[in-house]
Amino acid sequence: MARHSYLCPIRWADMDVYGIVNNVAYLRYLEEARVDFIFRMAPTEGDAFFRDGSVVVEHRIRYRRQLVHRHAPVEIEMWVSDLQSATVAVDYVVKDDDTVYATASTVMAPFDYGTGRPRRLTDEETRFFEKYVEAALGAR
Template identity: 55%
Template structure:
């Protein structure tokens, strides 16, 4: 099992009135990590790119501690918890060397933009996702 690590820069405008990254920005960070995995990395490794479309069916986030702005990027570890015929669950940890700031999960459904309906995960996509699968990862 491999985890994909995305180095996500923090932007000055991500801070809220309390001086830490606003909770809604975490969804943006997770999206950036997921897109890096499912589009850029999958395309490079020959696993398809999910470019025909995918939609988010569910997000779940546990905020563990405030993340304050700094100039170093935060690491977002991403892995696949489960793969079904027409959906997958992606898990994340937003962290640095000192702490884990959030743990999250996203249910993603492959989607045919041309047909405007959900579709099955292709064999190539499944083979790619399996490389990042970790059902037994400790979450919580």
């Protein structure tokens, strides 16, 4: 199946007092990559998944190596590791070629903000995510 790749810039402000990328910055990196990925669901009208509503249920990050500021972006590769009728799990590898800085997973659920209740994935959303379904590789 397909994977999505996002080249994420590393900003000076992402560094902590120890000179490495802060753990909170990793969450922002994953969010940027996830938005870039999901926006492709409906590129002519904006993203359908966010437009119709979704919430993050869980994040997991496993740090493998220290990442420091540099001018070159870091690659975030992602795929869908679990697809249910009301949740989708996206797994990530934050890397440069063969160097892995972190592995991560985010579980999201479609949500109806008008009613304040969870909803099921639409057929369009399911078809989009199915193109990226791949067995989990230990990120979760």
